[in-house]
Amino acid sequence: MSRCAMQFKITSRLHVLRAERRMTQEQLAREIGVTRATIAAIERGDYNPSLELAFRLARFFDRDIEAIFSVEEGEQ
């Protein structure tokens, strides 16, 4: 199977980084400019953010994108 046909599962460390800063989902959402439900969905792994939102989060936490989001590969 080619690597392109692999399925990616994106996991985030957003809840860890948020906890380090002692922020609520609501506060982070307000800072980033999204709804609290979106932050909650990203943390649960129910929603993969767009590149733009991922960069906004990375910039806010002053990290690389890969320090927030990691990819697990699995077969389709």
Next chain:
Amino acid sequence: MKRYDSVLLRVFLWGIPAIAVLAFSASQGDWTSADPAGWLHLLNRGFGIILALWMGLSLFLSLRMILSEPLRDAVLTRLTFIRERDEREALLTGRATKATFLMSLAILILLFGLSAIQVSVYRVPPERAIHGKTGMVTMGVGFCLLDQAERKISGTVVPRQDIFSYAGLPLSSSAVILILIAVQILFYNISVRRLIR
């Protein structure tokens, strides 16, 4: 949304309770038999002009909604409770809209089928029996571009006793359109809630 669209929309919305009050007061008495020179007749005339202007405005705004995207967005997103506060909600709105579109299409196909078919089950007198059988079933498919005043089932010259007869949807076109609007709004909201959960 352009400024005059906004002003006209407000006039239309504020006009709804005014029209309701006028309709209620008009139903309270026989204004048509009022003295032509009297104030009641003048008032009735005034109300008629207001109603005509409001109806004209509602038609104009309906047309503007088709032509103007900002007006359409401003009015219909509120009417259908569409919320796109961030990219996730925009994505969910897109998915729910697709589901709603496909559901509406499925309903329209069903309605088209129901409006086109004609089925009739009936009995004919014994002298008209075919191979000794008096029970008959006729089926047909019809399509008319324009509404007919009265639907007719083909082959009704034989005297017969109808058991079951179906010749297209019994609903009026206005009722079908209203049902479709309601179904669209309802199904969209159900889809969004299911996706958000």
